Amino acid sequence: xxxxxxxxxxxxxxxxxxxxxxxxxxxxxxxxxxxxxxxxxxxxxxxxxxxxxxxxxxxxxxxxxxxxxxxxxxxxxxxxxxxxxxxxxxxxxxxxxxxxxxxxxxxxxxxxxxxxxxxxxxxxxxxxxxxxxxxxxxxxxxxxxxxxxxxxxxxxxxxxxxxxxxxxxxxxxxxxxxxxxxxxxxxxxxxxxxxxxxxxxxxxxxxxxxxxxxxxxxxxxxxxxxxxxxxxxxxxxxxxxxxxxxxxxxxxxxxxxxxxxxxxxxxxxxxxxxxxxxxxxxxxxxxxxxxxxxxxxxxxxxxxxxxxxxxxxxxxxxxxxxxxxxxxxxxxxxxxxxxxxxxxxxxxxxxxxxxxxxxxxxxxxxxxxxxxxxxxxxxxxxxxxxxxxxxxxxxxxxxxxxxxxxxxxxxxxxxxxxxxxxxxxxxxxxxxxxxxxxxxxxxxxxxxxxxxxxxxxxxxxxxxxxxxxxxxxxxxxxxxxxxxxxxxxxxxxxxxxxxxxxxxxxxxxxxxxxxxxxxxxxxxxxxxxxxxxxxxxxxxxxxxxxxxxxxxxxxxxxxxxxxxxxxxxxxxxxxxxxxxxxxxxxxxxxxxxxxx
Numbered sequence: 198x199x200x201x202x203x204x205x206x207x208x209x210x211x212x213x214x215x216x217x218x219x220x221x222x223x224x225x226x227x228x229x230x231x232x233x234x235x236x237x238x239x240x241x242x243x244x245x246x247x248x249x250x251x252x253x254x255x256x257x258x259x260x261x262x263x264x265x266x267x268x269x270x271x272x273x274x275x276x277x278x279x280x281x282x283x284x285x286x287x288x289x290x291x292x293x294x295x296x297x298x299x300x301x302x303x304x305x306x307x308x309x310x311x312x313x314x315x316x317x318x319x320x321x322x323x324x325x326x327x328x329x330x331x332x333x334x335x336x337x338x339x340x341x342x343x344x345x346x347x348x349x350x351x352x353x354x355x356x357x358x359x360x361x362x363x364x365x366x367x368x369x370x371x372x373x374x375x376x377x378x379x380x381x382x383x384x385x386x387x388x389x390x391x392x393x394x395x396x397x398x399x400x401x402x403x404x405x406x407x408x409x410x411x412x413x414x415x416x417x418x419x420x421x422x423x424x425x426x427x428x429x430x431x432x433x434x435x436x437x438x439x440x441x442x443x444x445x446x447x448x449x450x451x452x453x454x455x456x457x458x459x460x461x462x463x464x465x466x467x468x469x470x471x472x473x474x475x476x477x478x479x480x481x482x483x484x485x486x487x488x489x490x491x492x493x494x495x496x497x498x499x500x501x502x503x504x505x506x507x508x509x510x511x512x513x514x515x516x517x518x519x520x521x522x523x524x525x526x527x528x529x530x531x532x533x534x535x536x537x538x539x540x541x542x543x544x545x546x547x548x549x550x551x552x553x554x555x556x557x558x559x560x561x562x563x564x565x566x567x568x569x570x571x572x573x574x575x576x577x578x579x580x581x582x583x584x585x586x587x588x589x590x591x592x593x594x595x596x597x598x599x600x601x602x603x604x605x606x607x608x609x610x611x612x613x614x615x616x617x618x619x620x621x622x623x624x625x626x627x628x629x630x631x632x633x634x635x636x637x638x639x640x641x642x643x644x645x646x647x648x649x650x651x652x653x654x655x656x657x658x659x660x661x662x663x664x665x666x667x668x669x670x671x672x673x674x675x676x677x678x679x680x681x682x683x684x685x686x687x688x689x690x691x692x693x694x695x696x697x698x699x700x701x702x703x704x705x706x707x708x709x710x711x712x713x714x715x716x717x718x719x720x721x722x723x724x725x726x727x728x729x730x731x732x733x734x735x736x737x738x739x740x741x742x743x744x745x746x747x748x749x750x751x752x753x754x755x756x757x758x759x760x761x762x763x764x765x766x767x768x769x770x771x772x773x774x775x776x777x778x779x780x781x782x783x784x785x786x787x788x789x790x791x792x793x
Contacts, residue, residue, distance in 0.1 A: 416453015
């Protein structure tokens with residue numbers, strides 16, 4: 198690799214780390230003595246785990262970072278005018294059977310993949326991801342010339358042949374909010390990652406994302422596609438010259454604050470659509486985590502939007518009592534809708550002010566419309582005396598990996614017409630061995646870096662009222678980021694996750710799926726990836742500042758990846774480093790479509 202290229206790659210590796218001393222926000226610490234946090238600074242003002250993009254937005258609150266986020270940074274002088282150098286430097290892309298599901302040609306990384314398939318037309322596939330080009334192109338702008346500098350952090354890819362090839366891709370457009378004032382004030386909002394993509398009832402797609410303003414405002418947005426998205430003759434590119442214009446997407450601001458002094462932080466939106474034939478058919482439910490500055494607490498928020506995004510109604514939060522009730526440290530709020538239109542919302546409550554555990558994951562259910570939720574029911578609990586799994590702990594990171602991860606829950610409903618219809622399924626990862634960074638300064642039960650972890654699964658046959666004792670799906674290894682999907686045709690259950698079980702050093706990762714054809718009574722595992730992935734081959738991943746397995750470069754390896762099961766097929770969109778671009782491996786979205 199040429200010296201100039203080496204310097205550029207190293208600069209990319211350390212960009213966010215170099216910025217850290219400049220961008221630590223001047224936020225008042227919480228006044229609760231002995232508070233512990235799942236998050237590195239500056240996120241340690243909150244207790245419950247933030248998403249990677251939530252952490253980044255806290256960094257963004259410092260005025261100095263607006264030069265990078267706002268686009269006023271000057272171009273780097275270490276650009277590579279000769280273009281990609283994938284040949285002649287000893288690095289070659291790795292042949293494997295997954296499709297690189299993106300049309301980007303730069304060496305900048307993407308992560309946190311989400312995938313959706315139109316149930317009425319499975320040839321139409323849309324993927325979403327965090328696009329770090331939005332951040333790095335402000336500094337290395339000449340290196341973005343071939344594929345363009347994006348206008349937002351929320352990327353998408355489109356296929357019209359069921360995921361066999363890429364038709365087009367770009368980033369979700371930004372939008373403006375006009376405040377009621379005299380004179381009216383316009384706040385530009387940027388789509389800021391943490392995506393979820395789902396199909397709408399009318400053959401289009403919905404894309405939820407964080408939204409942020411350059412002066413510190415933040416909230417939740419949803420974009421909806423139109424027929425142009427699948428037209429090969431229509432460009433769906435969002436230009437950074439006209440960032441609010443896109444022929445294929447229109448968006449709304451669901452909830453948040455545009456003020457520079459916003460006292461709250463909205464994080465990790467997740468969507469679900471009512472595909473039933475009931476009165477709320479086509480309605481869009483979006484749940485997210487609402488963090489409050491000064492108190493370190495968080496709660497579960499939920500909104501229901503019309504299918505055409507003409508309006509949204511708050512069902513939890515704002516002026517409505519929150520679903521998470523008295524839980525103070527909730528995170529990863531997730532809604533799902535069953536085949537009859539009933540709405541379910543799950544979350545986990547992570548410990549206390551002075552301890553990381555116990556962790557209790559709960560669910561509440563409502564008839565169609567989501568306006569009348571029953572009491573919370575505990576799905577499972579772990580980490581501490583009195584829990585179902587007292588010796589299992591949350592994962593903060595791994596001893597053999599250099600990317601952060603967390604115990605993130607996912608919920609799915611069986612919408613099929615089979616005997617298992619209406620069942621609910623839940624999965625989460627837990628640490629089962631090792632904790633190598635224990636510190637009395639971080640709480641007596643600090644889980645530290647995990648040695649081995651397990652993927653747990655549990656099922657409910659009665660709308661979440663009772664749950665089976667959790668079973669372990671994974672083999673002895675590092676296993677992370679599970680996601681559960683149910684085929685609406687067959688009722689078969691698919692739990693996908695990363696695992697190191699094929700590497701004796703518990704480092705290189707693969708994607709596997711555990712499938713059940715009997716409502717979760719038993720599972721059979723299959724390997725999805727054909728070649729193990731080296732997560733540290735992207736230099737953006739290798740250099741990390743956090744002592745607990747995290748990385749302060751942007752984005753990290755991702756907090757999650759997702760899959761869709763439909764008609765006997767499984768679409769899995771995951772993150773891997775198989776392809777060399779401009780002289781280096783980097784994290785990309787990869788799509789595998791299998792029949793199982």
